[in-house]
């Protein structure tokens with residue numbers, strides 16, 4: 001089946017129980033999905049609702065990645081295994097028969113999906129709870145409520161799909177950084193308060209008694225950065241760091257000099 005999976009015109013009748021049907025992603029879109037995810041040979045690519053296995057197989061064949069497909073329909077699971085065998089990537093791929101909502105997502109470093117909006121929304125808490133920060137998610141056609149994509153790509157299709165447009169949505173699972181952080185430094189204690197809405201963050205606080213304001217704060221996976229605009233010597237400059245479980249470890253560059261700062265989470 002190659003018809004576009006669409007909710008247009010059916011939204012009123014749509015219920016949460018309608019399972020995404022088997023509709024294939026055209027090969028050129030598969031390629032774009034894996035490229036958008038910056039797939040590498042050391043990735044584990046998990047396709048949720050893997051159909052005939054094409055995304056997992058392409059990830060293994062073109063990038064040397066390992067792949068896992070999760071699919072509700074056992075006949076499609078069998079077909080995907082045969083396709084992987086025929087493509088010479090049976091050793092690198094696994095196809096599991098089951099419901100994506102019950103699957104363990106934790107081993108994936110790239111997640112792909114071509115499902116339906118309600119199922120993307122139902123998966124959202126699992127993405128945040130089970131996927132390691134930095135995991136890339138690419139969805140063909142359907143976004144998630146509330147969680148803005150890090151990137152959206154729209155492009156015209158060719159061949160038998162000419163005249164149609166494909167849309168891809170891309171997210172990087174953000175580290176959890178909301179709350180208060182502190183670091184003892186020569187100029188006084190740094191106190192940060194970070195507000196977080198998925199990957200969007202605001203950082204403010206103080207260095208000693210001097211208020212710290214920031215601009216351009218970014219969070220991408222475990223990478224965090226901001227431009228300090230405090231009045232005191234400590235507050236100015238660019239901070240770039242990495243979020244660990246209980247620490248943010250990074251480098252402050254100001255006035256041509258760099259130094260390390262380790263922030264601890266305020267309990």
Ligand SMILES: C[S@@+](CC[C@H](N)C(=O)[O-])C[C@H]1O[C@@H](n2cnc3c(N)ncnc32)[C@H](O)[C@@H]1O
Pocket residue numbers: 005019020021022023024025047048049050051052053054055070071072073076098099100101113114115140
């Ligand atoms: C639109 S197709 C996409 C197939 C393939 N990923 C591709 O892009 O070509 C959606 C697939 O998800 C499967 N599916 C639907 N609901 C599912 C669920 N809850 N758990 C696992 N698979 C599901 C369907 O059987 C179907 O094969």
